[in-house]
Amino acid sequence: MSASGSTSWSSAGGSAPRTVAEHAKAVASLLVATASEDVPLSEASGRVLARDLTSVVALPPFDNSAMDGYAVRAAEVAGASEASPVTLPVGADIPAGRTDVPTLEPGTAHRIMTGAPIPHGADAIVPVERTDAGTETVTISAAADAGAHVRHSGEDTAAGQVLLTAGTVLAAPQIGLAAACGSATLAVRRRPHVLVLSTGSELVAPGTPLEHGQIYESNGTMLAVAVREAGATAELLSFVPDDVDRFRAVLAEKAVAGVDLVLTSGGVSAGAYEVVKDALTGNGVEFGKVAMQPGGPQGAGRLRLDGAGVEDGVAVATLPGNPVSSLVSFEVFVRPALRAAMGHPSPERPVVSVRLDGALGSPAGRRQFRRGVLDARAGTVAEIGTAASHLIGALARADCLIDIPAEVERVEDGEPVDVWLLDA
Template sequence: MISVDEHRSAVTELVGTRPAVELPLADCAGLVLAKDVHAGVSLPPFDNSAMDGYAVRSVDVAHASEDEPAELPVSEDIPAGRTDIPTLLPGTAHRIMTGAPMPEGADTVVIVERTDGGTDTVRIFTDAAPGAHVRRTGEDVAVGTVALKAGTVLGPAQLGLASAVGLDRLTVHAPPRVLVVSTGTELVLPPRKLRHGQIYESNSVMLVAALRALGCEVESVRSVADDVDTFRATIEPRLEGVDLVVTSGGVSAGAYEVVKDALTGAGITFTKVAMQPGGPQGCGRWNGVPVVTLPGNPVSVLVSFEAFLRPAILSSLGHTGVDRRHVRARLLETLESPKGKRQFRRGYYTHSEGQVTGVVGPRGGPGSHLLAAFTQANCLIVLGEDVTEAPEGSEVDVLLL
């Protein structure tokens, strides 16, 4: 047996780091920036009005009030987008809209609500300090500075900023193309009617969803029969177009372990990991393509994904935070765990205001077939290899999902 940490390191090293590619902004959502973005323009690129109102000289409205308004001729209209901006002459006002460039000669904006809204002549009922309601050039981003750092996860705001500084493409870590393969002669695809001894295939559905949520491009081959020749003939021709293969089932110690039988000696190392559920694991390269083999029970698949694949893929995509959030919580009931194995139990965590630590209770038993219990869980309770019993009221590690 090897430890959970040893196998995680092996999978992470196998998956490696994805190469940098340049993609259109629309295709970069959720990906990680591979190199710094320098601003080609300042933001704002020019002094502009933050409000609809009137661009004036502050000295011309210094004594304006409700009782004695300043009255100024309106010599120009400046809508947003106007590029030929005339200079403001002393003793005049330019009607200006939000985002429009400030004219030379003006040093402040009086909002329209503090005027009578005049178009030929405006009455202004308030004074205005220099710089009021003016957005200064570069106050958000200065030209030439780093607008986005490498390693940034690209969400809506980050992509908007990239466009705002003049880019339509970004260099990101390329999402991997993943082939998901589920094996088992007993597996049937819904909605086909089950015969006695058959079950519906679900592992590929879970893995495809989980991988796509990380930004991977995924295709799947479902329910490959437990026959070595069939497995090889089905999967080997597909290796050329993918960066990673993830299999489920066929890796344990039974008589019909198709993945293990087909790939032993082909570059894949199969092992037992000191964990429950999910002990049988494997990884390596088949014809040069990284392959990660998972056990077949649904809960084992999800736990294995959380323990090994998720952090490895996030790391390959340039993420720096690859672990789920860990907290300590007080157990609501006693749990038992096999000695020498790290146990992952589905749980439900809550933390009320005023509590020093949250509380957590299990959802379902430890069985790796109890998938419904996973749908009711929001965490994994992690019991260490040296723990055989965690009493009610004791504190345990919790991995928040």
């Protein structure tokens, strides 16, 4: 450990690389559980419920009709049939939303619409299809048992009942339930805010002419989208040049209170001009190797910024610059950490075991994440592209990652492999 408190877990001294599990734990430890905030229902989709939601009303809140038809006393139409219909005077119309519902007098019927309150005195609904649909009098040609086509108050949920428990991921059905029970807002876990930086003097904005030696910037945009798809918020700051002083100045300006994680790509390998590594070493961020491919060079820690007003430092995860390495590293380390901080019950990607279509070799001692295409019907997965970490075209066509353990050097055709589902 240096005098400043920063270490390299895989240095020239020969210490072993971290395992994937060890580095995932290190990144996850940087993010604490986010606090709750109240948001309108329209903004709650995809969020995680922060506390139990209890209904303040029963659902349905009152007995109501399940059909368009006529509210009756079941005993008064017990003998009705096509051959021997029963005719009753229609005492009132009850549309949905009527609040001054008159009592059903004996020997009468009320015309009623779906969702309208059942009048006092009625105990059954005769569907309009079993009548002549009269408005002054109605001729009923079928009997109705007591309770027929009546939705009873509280049969779905009772007042005071817990509707949704904390930790529920909210989607349309859950938000619809909250609205039906009268909730205008929901308490959800706050989204972590991530500052995404891509470094490299060779980077230029897409849509502008390239000069020889330049490439279009893609990692920042890609990672910012990945952050948002994970449920967090992202602020993208691109084209930080390969200049240590400028990089530190940008961090001092941007990485202040309100930023939960600084996420960088590039500048973390062992060569010259590794601006991220040079700028952050000795300031609370550790760098080294993880026993994986792609994505070996990694960094993580809490960056100390003098005068920034952040006592514990700012959480930083640094990813390699090759685009496949960068996004695979995000999937393996950053995405589950962000989702865990938001309280997701299943922060990791779903994993299924299928048969490999073809054979794959894998370097000893490194856990491989190969791009794949899943054939769900056949229960097989095939690699797309190669193991090279710059082939983003193959990554864009992949729908899963083939996870090959570090101790496995070859998987034969037809053998089972675990795959991470990227579209689930």
